Amino acid sequence: xxxxxxxxxxxxxxxxxxxxxxxxxxxxxxxxxxxxxxxxxxxxxxxxxxxxxxxxxxxxxxxxxxxxxxxxxxxxxxxxxxxxxxxxxxxxxxxxxxxxxxxxxxxxxxxxxxxxxxxxxxxxxxxxxxxxxxxxxxxxxxxxxxxxxxxxxxxxxxxxxxxxxxxxxxxxxxxxxxxxxxxxxxxxxxxxxxxxxxxxxxxxxxxxxxxxxxxxxxxxxxxxxxxxxxxxxxxxxxxxxxxxxxxxxxxxxxxxxxxxxxxxxxxxxxxxxxxxxxxxxxxxxxxxxxxxxxxxxxxx
Numbered sequence: 216x217x218x219x220x221x222x223x224x225x226x227x228x229x230x231x232x233x234x235x236x237x238x239x240x241x242x243x244x245x246x247x248x249x250x251x252x253x254x255x256x257x258x259x260x261x262x263x264x265x266x267x268x269x270x271x272x273x274x275x276x277x278x279x280x281x282x283x284x285x286x287x288x289x290x291x292x293x294x295x296x297x298x299x300x301x302x303x304x305x306x307x308x309x310x311x312x313x314x315x316x317x318x319x320x321x322x323x324x325x326x327x328x329x330x331x332x333x334x335x336x337x338x339x340x341x342x343x344x345x346x347x348x349x350x351x352x353x354x355x356x357x358x359x360x361x362x363x364x365x366x367x368x369x370x371x372x373x374x375x376x377x378x379x380x381x382x383x384x385x386x387x388x389x390x391x392x393x394x395x396x397x398x399x400x401x402x403x404x405x406x407x408x409x410x411x412x413x414x415x416x417x418x419x420x421x422x423x424x425x426x427x428x429x430x431x432x433x434x435x436x437x438x439x440x441x442x443x444x445x446x447x448x449x450x451x452x453x454x455x456x457x458x459x460x461x462x463x464x465x466x467x468x469x470x471x472x473x474x475x476x477x478x479x480x481x482x483x484x485x486x487x488x489x490x491x492x493x494x495x496x497x498x499x500x501x502x503x504x505x506x507x508x509x510x511x512x513x514x515x
Contacts, residue, residue: 223247224257225264226505232277233502236325237284240270245425246395291326295401295431297368298332301357302403303433309349311342313378314405319371322401322429331371335400337408343377343490344454345447351458373494380490385416392506394418398426406430452489459487466494 227246231238244254258265258272266273268281295317302315319333320326338346354370361368376384385397397419402409406428413419466485473482483496
């Protein structure tokens, strides 16, 4: 019978493999909170479940990730480079942004050439849809320019909340999965603000000893506007009504295309509210179930 550590080891390696990422043994030992020597001994016991090469580990059946490691890293770095330019232009145009980071496959350095660049935004209270409207327009410009130049860029605003909603999120979520995603970021703007959220959450504070977000702070002097303004509050609601409907319709069409191609794990659910826009794929929900099976790193 497998002990708790073995179950956690199996789960983490499988999750990383499912995400298209070959874990290094160093990363794995940090995630599990054990020293490399202990990890080597545990891997020997479970050797039939893993494949090892050059200090990397994947689940059986995912050996192709060894050869794809460098290419996926290069794809991620390319996306990061373009996202930095995008972020700089967006920050110049939007004084309501409090935080901007990359999440998903780019942040995990496992991006394929067809992946979206997943964006995590935090805005001032009651300004989320104003900020999203600007971000959508700018993203479209970047995507068209990339197409003209002969390559593909696709921005996905998968995790967007205003400051009130993100405080609720960090106050109520204490799982290892949440903490790992919250720390596996390329932070482009607003690290000081985000650090305060990290330090107030028990799970992220604990995992911070093992995982550090990658910070590429874009230093721009942004003139902050007065937050309390009834006109802009109302205008944000108007944009939410129209843009929210548009986003849901686009998501519906994209899900239809995904289902026709039988890419079940790529289909996603969308949540649009006044204070948040959240996209969660079926793969994300599957990973959540796997994380909940873990022992040493379980919720609460």
